[in-house]
Amino acid sequence: MEIAILIIFAIMLIAFRVYKIGDYFSPWFITVGIWFVMIFAMQFQGDLLYPLSEQFLVCVSLWVPVLCISSILTYYLLPGVKDENAAVMSDVPLSDKLFNIIYVVSMIITPMYLYQILKVVMMFDTTDMLYNIRILSIYGDENYGFLNYSYILNQVLLVIALWRYPHIPKWQIITIYLAILLSCFAIMEKGGLFFAFFTTIFVLFERGYIKLRSIIIWAFVIFILFFLFNFIREAQSDDKSDTTMTILEFVSMYILSPPVAFGMVDIDVSQQFGSHTFQTIYLFLQRFGYDVEVNTKLQDFVFVPISTNVYTVFQPFYQDFGYPGIPFFALVYGLISGWAYRQLRNGNGIGKCLYAYIAQVLVLQFYQENIMLSLVAVVQFVFFVVIMLQQKITFSFQKKRK
Numbered sequence: 360m361e362i363a364i365l366i367i368f369a370i371m372l373i374a375f376r377v378y379k380i381g382d383y384f385s386p387w388f389i390t391v392g393i394w395f396v397m398i399f400a401m402q403f404q405g406d407l408l409y410p411l412s413e414q415f416l417v418c419v420s421l422w423v424p425v426l427c428i429s430s431i432l433t434y435y436l437l438p439g440v441k442d443e444n445a446a447v448m449s450d451v452p453l454s455d456k457l458f459n460i461i462y463v464v465s466m467i468i469t470p471m472y473l474y475q476i477l478k479v480v481m482m483f484d485t486t487d488m489l490y491n492i493r494i495l496s497i498y499g500d501e502n503y504g505f506l507n508y509s510y511i512l513n514q515v516l517l518v519i520a521l522w523r524y525p526h527i528p529k530w531q532i533i534t535i536y537l538a539i540l541l542s543c544f545a546i547m548e549k550g551g552l553f554f555a556f557f558t559t560i561f562v563l564f565e566r567g568y569i570k571l572r573s574i575i576i577w578a579f580v581i582f583i584l585f586f587l588f589n590f591i592r593e594a595q596s597d598d599k600s601d602t603t604m605t606i607l608e609f610v611s612m613y614i615l616s617p618p619v620a621f622g623m624v625d626i627d628v629s630q631q632f633g634s635h636t637f638q639t640i641y642l643f644l645q646r647f648g649y650d651v652e653v654n655t656k657l658q659d660f661v662f663v664p665i666s667t668n669v670y671t672v673f674q675p676f677y678q679d680f681g682y683p684g685i686p687f688f689a690l691v692y693g694l695i696s697g698w699a700y701r702q703l704r705n706g707n708g709i710g711k712c713l714y715a716y717i718a719q720v721l722v723l724q725f726y727q728e729n730i731m732l733s734l735v736a737v738v739q740f741v742f743f744v745v746i747m748l749q750q751k752i753t754f755s756f757q758k759k760r761k
Contacts, residue, residue, distance in 0.1 A: 360413075361402070364419065371427070386692075387427040387430050390422075397615065404615055408616060408663055408665065409619050409664065412622025418677060421686045421689065422672075422686070426693040437701040443706075446705055447706060448567060450523065452750050453747065458519065461516065469513065471509075472510075473544065475503050510546075511740055513542055513551075515712070516538075517559075518716070519712060519748070521562040554719055557719045560573075565703070612665050617671045617726050618671055620667050621671045621674060623661050624674055626677065627678045635674070636680075638653060640734070641654075671728075673728075716740055
């Protein structure tokens with residue numbers, strides 16, 4: 360079955376390029392490409408991981424065609440512009456004053472956020488500082504108020520700055536990169552680094568600054584950086600044996616293990632509707648006093664035989680709704696990504712920034728679900744993008760009639 364899926368996916372990728380259906384960053388090309396690479400790489404991993412399960416193969420066979428067809432139809436049925444390339448490379452409208460104000464705010468609160476994290480961590484043994492930072496980010500319940508927005512603000516600033524370059528100076532973009540690095544260090548998390556890398560190559564590619572060859576080279580560089588980042592982080596853990604992890608083991612753990620681990624996911628018998636898929640909504644309901652079950656985003660570890668706790672994009676949908684949930688949410692993903700991709704190709708400023716976010720979510724679908732389970736982050740990202748792209752904000756008050 361794996362070989363049959365690989366052949367079908369390869370034919371789809373070739374057809375997309377031959378008939379020029381979107382570019383390399385279209386939602387359908389990303390989706391087919393990611394799953395093709397995952398299944399193809401599994402053929403060479405040896406005995407490091409268990410074989411792919413029938414459960415995974417059925418889900419990927421349902422997910423990919425539904426997402427691709429729905430996103431393609433959405434894209435082509437929506438009205439477009441005559442010159443899409445010119446529209447994509449056009450400037451994003453922006454109020455420079457508003458952008459600079461938020462930029463200054465972010466440059467202030469980012470080091471303040473890191474300082475608050477370090478202040479807590481330094482209360483413990485400093486020899487395991489990096490490990491303690493990671494533990495605090497996972498299990499800590501500290502609330503730093505507005506400082507918590509530094510992470511998402513830096514992401515929004517980067518996306519807009521890249522679309523506005525060269526109107527946004529290089530020094531300002533460099534400081535945004537540094538702020539993202541500080542934010543990632545504050546929670547010892549690689550996702551922000553991937554976001555910065557992917558957003559950069561995506562925007563530069565769409566604007567014609569780089570070619571596919573440059574993307575491949577930089578992908579290799581960032582892979583090595585991620586490996587070193589993980590090596591340093593694990594060196595600070597209690598289990599010192601993990602410090603000998605090889606590159607092949609790193610690939611197996613962080614790239615190939617989620618599809619294997621998904622085979623161990625069972626359907627949840629909970630009577631609460633969509634308790635895993637809509638956990639963010641249930642979290643808010645609980646805070647307002649409703650008696651609901653709230654699942655934590657952090658999953659339990661399983662052994663495949665490498666330990667992992669990520670289960671691909673399918674995990675919440677399958678746990679809540681079984682096999683029918685896979686094509687349904689593939690349709691949802693397809694409609695959203697197809698619409699956003701059309702807005703990108705039409706030159707819509709908000710659409711350009713939004714699709715940069717959605718595209719990296721699509722790339723990470725082999726890893727975990729990042730829209731429904733990160734709904735708060737998505738809403739915050741959209742909100743700040745809309746705010747920053749306002750060229751003029753005015754307030755008017757009607758006079759009271761006598």
